């Protein structure tokens with residue numbers, strides 16, 4: 001392959017992108033960037049491989065009504081100029097839900113696209129934006145092959161037991177099972193674990209992906225054994241604006257006794273709950289950490305309480321724990337959240353070095369800790385780029 005790989009990660013309010021050289025053993029993007037503020041006031045920024053800002057701008061063609069199609073057109077045009085005599089060869093997308101059909105990266109054609117459309121109800125906040133971006137690239141650059149890389153894929157190694165709800169079997173048979181998400185992030189971390197843990201990487205590991213969306217994954221032999229998210233990306237940990245695990249009776253009560261519509265409940269659970277709902281202040285952990293309001297403190301405490309309880313449950317799924325890894329925005333940057341979660345898990349034998357933790361060092365456990373505790377930056381884009389390379393150069397993987 002001679003051209004570059006473009007990775008796209010489309011959310012409701014942002015479109016993140018990265019450009020990788022066709023062959024790069026270090027898997028470092030030579031351009032990364034995003035369009036943020038989609039639907040409000042879109043802003044464009046991009047950086048080079050050294051993190052130097054290439055551009056930070058509110059282009060005149062952007063408006064609050066700019067669609068994903070408009071923004072993708074802008075991005076492809078900008079990239080063409082920026083890349084000079086280099087060209088794009090392939091585009092890889094983060095697709096949140098692959099259902100039961102897709103576990104590995106797949107080339108997107110009309111049949112694949114319509115199957116992915118059918119999964120929109122399972123990820124209503126993410127999948128439509130992912131697919132709108134696929135369609136936009138197809139409209140502007142129909143010559144470019146497009147590859148779907150799935151957030152659910154990493155978890156397909158789980159035993160049936162870990163995926164079942166205690167529902168009538170007919171419902172499980174039709175696909176109402178626990179899928180799990182954040183698989184691209186877990187895949188990346190699984191890939192770098194041996195660099196940090198040596199042979200212990202094949203042991204019992206829990207990775208805590210704590211970002212705006214948050215989940216945990218229990219791994220053995222660097223494969224998913226259990227995870228906190230389920231049928232949709234609502235389950236499990238408390239998140240920025242999502243509720244996490246909830247007694248299903250609450251949904252029935254909201255429907256039957258409070259007369260809320262399904263659409264209102266969807267908005268409540270996905271967009272008005274979590275850190276935002278409990279604090280009434282923000283979905284952003286950093287803002288809450290900077291606040292003196294008791295509601296902010298309670299929201300952080302609940303986040304920590306739920307995270308520690310979920311983690312303890314996953315230890316049972318693994319039959320013990322050798323290492324704990326924190327990743328994503330909160331996991332990589334919030335010393336306070338890591339310290340508080342670990343403090344609740346001292347009974348497991350976790351002992352962290354508070355100085356290393358405050359400095360966001362890679363290893364934050366004390367030498368005497370029974371469990372290694374690491375802070376590792378995730379890189380979903382690198383996993384998408386690797387997925388694309390398989391299509392153009394099967395021998396490269």
Ligand code: ADP
Pocket residue numbers: 210211212213240283284285286287289328329330333334335
């Ligand atoms: P997304 O799931 O949208 O990719 P990120 O992984 O970027 O989200 O994580 C965003 C979260 O990380 C926000 O809650 C943000 O406040 C939090 N975060 C980032 N930096 C810090 C920090 N220094 N201290 C505390 N929280 C942080």
